[in-house]
Amino acid sequence: xxxxxxxxxxxxxxxxxxxxxxxxxxxxxxxxxxxxxxxxxxxxxxxxxxxxxxxxxxxxxxxxxxxxxxxxxxxxxxxxxxxxxxxxxxxxxxxxxxxxxxxxxxx
Amino acid sequence: xxxxxxxxxxxxxxxxxxxxxxxxxxxxxxxxxxxxxxxxxxxxxxxxxxxxxxxxxxxxxxxxxxxxxxxxxxxxxxxxxxxxxxxxxxxxxxxxxxxxxxxxxxxxxxxxxxxxxxxx
Numbered sequence: 001x002x003x004x005x006x007x008x009x010x011x012x013x014x015x016x017x018x019x020x021x022x023x024x025x026x027x028x029x030x031x032x033x034x035x036x037x038x039x040x041x042x043x044x045x046x047x048x049x050x051x052x053x054x055x056x057x058x059x060x061x062x063x064x065x066x067x068x069x070x071x072x073x074x075x076x077x078x079x080x081x082x083x084x085x086x087x088x089x090x091x092x093x094x095x096x097x098x099x100x101x102x103x104x105x106x107x
Numbered sequence: 108x109x110x111x112x113x114x115x116x117x118x119x120x121x122x123x124x125x126x127x128x129x130x131x132x133x134x135x136x137x138x139x140x141x142x143x144x145x146x147x148x149x150x151x152x153x154x155x156x157x158x159x160x161x162x163x164x165x166x167x168x169x170x171x172x173x174x175x176x177x178x179x180x181x182x183x184x185x186x187x188x189x190x191x192x193x194x195x196x197x198x199x200x201x202x203x204x205x206x207x208x209x210x211x212x213x214x215x216x217x218x219x220x221x222x223x224x225x226x227x
Contacts, residue, residue: 032211032213034213034214036152038152042219043202043217043218043219043220044144044152044202044214044217045217046213046214046215046216049207049212049213049215050213055215087151087152089152089154089213091210091211091212091213092211093211094154094157094166094210095154095166095168095169096142096154096157097154098151098152098153098154099151100151101151101152
């Protein structure tokens, strides 16, 4: 099975900072990658699919890039409401696999 | 607006059974693959199972294969997960999720989740 490895596992940044989270697949997955945001006590919310397509309604400060095995989620200007855990997920084949998550906090 | 509402969770003894349901509305249910994803309290997300829009194709995580059965009733816009031979490690919040279209398209809407606790 393809494994998804996220880094870092947590980060703390100031409001307005640029934040980057990486996700690496153990084998190529083309662009079959999604990013989700999960706030405490809530269900995950889709932010980006197909590695770089921003879901309608998601703020433009979120962006995704990558293809094959290496992917990134970038928040261009961190806002207080972005405090959450972020997960990547590959869906090119079953089993779907999620990364272990990156906890984003405000410094 | 898409709505997904899970029901059927609760406390069950090891070896017992439970059936989860997910009532869907706000979209043409039969046109979309649906899935179950679970999350152990305080831990990450684990995919459990997925079913095609027609219901003809199903896949399971190795951890639940042979014990769980996913199904759907397109006439009632309802997704189900029959869970048998439950183990302590099945304790989790179970989410019903709608895919963007096919099994290979990611999940764009999630229910609020339902807690399943397996304990004696």
